[in-house]
Amino acid sequence: MNSATVRNLLVRGMLAGLGAGLLALVVAYLLGEPRVDAAISLEEGHSHGAGGGHEHEVEVVSRGLQSTAGLATGVLVYGVAFGGILALAYCFALGRVGRFGPRATAALMAASGLVAVYLVPFFKYPANPPAVGDPDTIGKRTALYGLMMLLSVLLAIATVIAGKRLAPVLGNWWATVVALAGFGVAVGLAYAFLPSVNEVGHDFPATLLWQFRVSSVSIQLVLWTAFGLLFGELAQRLLAPAARSARQQGAKAAASAV
Known part of the structure; x- marks a missing residue:
């Protein structure tokens, strides 16, 4: 694979990562943030009950800013970097993991990455909300x-x-x-x-803990799935015409030799 193709795939990977990040951002805002707010409220309630007249700590960044602009910036920057890294991995994997086309290779890589990078560690050390x-x-x-x-x-x-x-x-x-x-x-x-x-403390609500972990898995599932589909389509449009052109040229050369 030449450097121009690698560069084009890298750009497409970052774009696909940005698109996947946007979808993951929606899921994180709708599913994740309400659970984070509930966990923070629970933690504050416990601290007030234990400390009585304990003074509030000054927030450097407000919770409202964290859950909107901060969340969007973090998820989108992560999505772009995530897409670039996976695009480079895709350049190495294409043609080496089997006779799969560009789209199928992207889907297979995304599914394998979701399992190896996220799900396997998650089942051993699952995500916990802020109060845990x-x-x-x-x-x-x-x-x-x-x-x-x-x-x-x-x-x-x-x-x-x-x-x-x-x-x-x-x-x-x-x-x-x-x-x-x-x-x-x-x-x-x-x-x-x-x-x-x-x-996890015995007094922490099991339902809230379950909902937080489900939302964490949902965000990653949307991120990896969306990237696999978006990047697979972009890679297919880039690589399939080139492969088809190479086959046509090979056929013409064979016909001329005959």
Whole structure:
């Protein structure tokens, strides 16, 4: 793949990331922010009850600004960076993970990324609302989450390599089944050996915790799905005409030789 194609795919990836970020922003505002507000209200109620005449801390950035302009800026900037990184990964994966077209490769990469980058770490260390968690352990929790994400991505890459190596022996179907089974076993071992973190208080409402985690998954699901569809379409429009032109030129050359 030449540098011009990589550059064009990078630009399209960032645009697709921006579009996916806009959709994720809508979901975050409608589903996520009300749960965050409820958790903050609950935390403030507990602090007032425990501290009595405790003075309010001065907010550097108001909650209203955080939930509107701050949220939009964070999600959209993240979406653009997210799209650029995935576009570069797509340039490497195209043609190396199987005989898939540009659109199918984008969909497969988005689905695999959602599982490896988000869902696998999430099921071990699920997201918690602001009122949950000990501030003194945030460094430890962040490190464990990052380690689980890194292990998941490495295992996903190893799964693809193993599937390709097994395909000539077992066939595509059984090679895929065996490779995915190996991925599941390896993830299960990682779950078992990595320490668990459970800092949810017994007095925190289970419904609110469930709704917050569902909204977190929904945001990521919309982000990855929208990116896979948008970028797949943009990549198809860029790469399919080039591939078709190359095939036509090859056919003309063959006909001339005959």
